[in-house]
Amino acid sequence: MTRTQKHGGLRSRIAVGASAVAVAATIWGVTALVTTDGDAGRPAGSQSRTDDGPAGSGPSAGSSAGSPSGIPETIAHLSEAGGDAVNITIDDGPDPRWTPQVLDALARHGAKATFCMIGPQAKAHPDLVKRVVAAGHRLCDHSMTHDTGMDKKPVAYQRAQILDAKKLIEEAAGGGAKVEYYRAPGGAFTPDSRRIAAAAGMRPLGWNVDTKDFAKPGAAAIVDTVKREIGNGPTLLFHDGGGDRRQTVIALDQVLTWLKEQGRPTGFPIRTAPESP
Numbered sequence: 001m002t003r004t005q006k007h008g009g010l011r012s013r014i015a016v017g018a019s020a021v022a023v024a025a026t027i028w029g030v031t032a033l034v035t036t037d038g039d040a041g042r043p044a045g046s047q048s049r050t051d052d053g054p055a056g057s058g059p060s061a062g063s064s065a066g067s068p069s070g071i072p073e074t075i076a077h078l079s080e081a082g083g084d085a086v087n088i089t090i091d092d093g094p095d096p097r098w099t100p101q102v103l104d105a106l107a108r109h110g111a112k113a114t115f116c117m118i119g120p121q122a123k124a125h126p127d128l129v130k131r132v133v134a135a136g137h138r139l140c141d142h143s144m145t146h147d148t149g150m151d152k153k154p155v156a157y158q159r160a161q162i163l164d165a166k167k168l169i170e171e172a173a174g175g176g177a178k179v180e181y182y183r184a185p186g187g188a189f190t191p192d193s194r195r196i197a198a199a200a201g202m203r204p205l206g207w208n209v210d211t212k213d214f215a216k217p218g219a220a221a222i223v224d225t226v227k228r229e230i231g232n233g234p235t236l237l238f239h240d241g242g243g244d245r246r247q248t249v250i251a252l253d254q255v256l257t258w259l260k261e262q263g264r265p266t267g268f269p270i271r272t273a274p275e276s277p
Contacts, residue, residue, distance in 0.1 A: 067195065067198035067199040068199055069198060069199055069200065069201045070272060071197075071198040071199075071201055071202065071203050071271065071272060072198060072203065072272070073191075073194040073195055073197075073198040073204065074194070074204065075189060075194070075204045075205070075206040076181070076203045076204060076205050076206060076235075076269045076270045076271070077206050077207070077208055077233050077234070077235050077269070077270075078233075078234065078235075078269070078270045079234045079235070079267045079268065079269060079270065080267055080268050080269070080270050080271070080273075081265065081267035081268075084234075084262075084263060084264045084265070085234060085264065085265050085266065085267040086230075086234045086235075086236060086259055086264050086265070086266050086267070087114065087234050087235040087236065087266070087267060087268060087269045088106070088111060088112070088113035088114070088236055088238065088252075088256075088266050089113065089114045089115075089116060089140070089183070089205070089207060089235060089236065089237055089238065089269070090102055090113050090114070090115045090116065090238050090239065090240045091116045091142055091183065091237065091238070091239045091240070091241065091242075092116070092117075092118060092121075092142065092146065092239050092240065092241030092242040093115060093117055093118070093121060093125075093128070093239075093240035093241035094115070094117060094121055094122060094125045094128035094129060094132070094240065094241065095121070095125075095128075095240050095241040095245070096125055096128065097245075098240045098241065098245040098246075098248070098249065099115075099125075099128045099131075099132070099240045099241075100128070100131075101245075101249045102238075102240045102245075102248070102249060102252060103131060103132065103135060103137075105249060105252050105253045105256065106135070106137070106252075106256070107135065108253070108256075109253075109256040109257070109260060109266075111256050111259075111266040112136060112137055112138075112266050112267060112268060113137050113138075113266065114137065114138045114139075114140050114180075114181060114205070114268060114269060115132050115137055115138070115139060115140060115240070116140035116141070116142040116181070116183045116205070117129065117139065117140065117141070117142055117165075117169050118142050118143065118144070118145070118146055118165065118241065119141075119143065119144045119164055119165030119166075119167075119168035119169060120144065120145075120168065121241060122165075122168050122169040122172040122173075123168045123171070123172055125172070126171075126172035126173075126174070129169065129172040129173045129177075130172070130173060130174060130175075132173075133173050133175070133177045138180050138181070138268055139169055139170075139173060139177060139178070139179045139180060139181075140179065140180065140181035140182065140183050140202075140205055141162060141165045141166045141169060141179045141181065141182045141183070141197070141202055142165065142182075142183050142185065143161045143162060143165050143184070143185050144160070144161045144164050144165045144168075145161065146185040146186075146242075147161065147185055147188075148185045148186030148188055149188065150184060150185060150188050150190075150193065151184070151188035151189065151190045151193070155192045155196075158190065158192055158193045158196060159192075159196050162182060162193060162196050162197055162200070162202075163196070163200060166179045166182075166200060166202065178201065179201075179202055180201070180202060180203065180271060181202050181203050181204070181205040181269060181271070182194075182197035182200075182202040182203070182204055182205065183204075183205045183206070183207075184204070187206065187207075189204060203269070203270070203271045203272075205235075205269055206235065207235045207236065207237040208229070208232040208233025208234060208235045208236070209225065209226055209229040209230060209232055209233070209235070209236045209237065210225075210237045211225050211226055211236060211237055211238055211248075211251070212225055213238055213239055213245070213247060213248040213251060214239050214242060214243075216243075216244065216247050217247075218247060219247045219250040219251040219254065220251075222247060222248065222251035222255075223251050223254045223255055223258070226251075226255050226258075227258065235269060236255070238251075238252055
């Protein structure tokens with residue numbers, strides 16, 4: 001083979017290789033465009049997670065369009081009161097031992113909170129649900145079974161978990177009380193679960209500060225987490241169910257004292273107004 005033939009063959013192989021790279025890049029680009037679900041640009045079918053944990057903890061996800069109920073499908077984090085207002089949210093109850101103590105702590109400080117309840121727990125303790133409503137707090141649907149793998153389950157399963165819990169909580173509350181939010185267990189939101197909740201009049205509710213009280217790290221550690229991470233946003237996550245919550249009760253009292261010293265009132269998460277960019 002001559003020198004010219006060798007160079008010609010090399011040029012041909014380079015041209016073919018370049019074409020293959022271009023085709024592959026085009027295919028990758030198209031795939032990237034069609035495999036997103038509109039949920040903050042995450043791949044379709046992926047969990048609705050964010051930068052530091054559950055979906056509840058990061059920026060609002062999904063379309064800002066409202067549902068037929070007029071409630072946005074985006075995940076709420078801000079406070080209705082704006083400014084320095086803080087949203088206290090309490091998950092996994094009601095619990096006959098710990099919920100009354102949480103309510104007492106809130107009452108001592110004149111604070112308001114949103115209680116994210118498990119459907120069967122609400123059915124089992126309607127007196128506590130009524131007490132929450134009577135004290136001026138708000139109700140949130142936290143599903144039937146706290147299945148943190150809901151985002152991998154069929155839509156029909158997600159719908160039942162959400163709507164059945166809402167029904168049980170409202171029946172327990174009585175008096176026409178409404179469940180105004182939906183918080184996915186473990187932050188496992190999906191576009192479908194957000195749509196289902198919003199269509200039923202419940203704003204998907206996230207959080208900015210996970211106090212990690214569920215792990216029982218000690219009251220001081222819970223308080224330190226709030227002070228350290230409050231700059232992430234106004235919605236704080238605590239628990240009144242799922243186990244021994246004495247550390248939470250102590251820490252909540254101290255957090256409310258500190259918030260008052262900082263001039264930060266408590267309020268409720270935003271429901272209908274759009275989130276800030």
